[in-house]
Amino acid sequence: MMQQIYPQTPHSYRYELNKDLHFAAAHYIPTEEAGKCARIHGHTYFANVTIAGNSLDSSGFLVNFSHIKKLIHDRFDHGLLNDHDDLFGSHVSGEMHGEASYPTTEVVARTIAEIVQAHLDETANRPKCIQIFLRETPSSYVVYRPGGTESHG
Incomplete structure (x- = not known):
């Protein structure tokens, strides 16, 4: 994967881990407001997951x-x-104040953060997913930060 500089979120944790990955997936946004995106189409998504914490696990990892x-x-x-x-x-998520949960880039980024955090919550050292950078196209990306930019250190 190409070297990329990502926006950073301030924190006071001792460790910060970044994992770059990509996946090819199709989606559609089932609403008239989506225009052409209401039709099935695909992307090669590039993601950067940022995880931070103060302690390592018994193997010496923040997370593998x-x-x-x-x-x-x-x-x-x-x-x-x-x-x-x-x-x-097409359901509406009550947790997100009535926002639809269509697989927009914003919702996919938030969902990745939730999936990662659910995994981290099961670990002994319990690090935090503090940022997801998700690029949908060469010129379009979303940054999602669970809980905003506050420090959890």
Whole structure:
């Protein structure tokens, strides 16, 4: 993967891990406001997952890089995002103040953060996913920061 500079979020954690990965997936946004994006089309998504924490696990990892890849790449690569009814769909999420959960780049970035954090919450050292950078096209990307930019250190 090409060397990339990502926006940074300030924090006071001792460790910060970044994992770059990509996955090819199709999606559609089932609303008239989406224009052409209402039709099925695909992207090669490039993601950067930023994880931070103060302590390492018993193996000396903040989190194993391969676990992050498996969580995202293995789930979404060469699939139709809309088929993940448990994550995306035409339903409205009450948690997000009535926002639809269509697989827009914004929602996919938020969902990646939630998937990663759910995994991290099961680890002994409990690091935090503090940023997702998700590039949908060469000229379009989203940065999602769970909980904003506040420090959790």
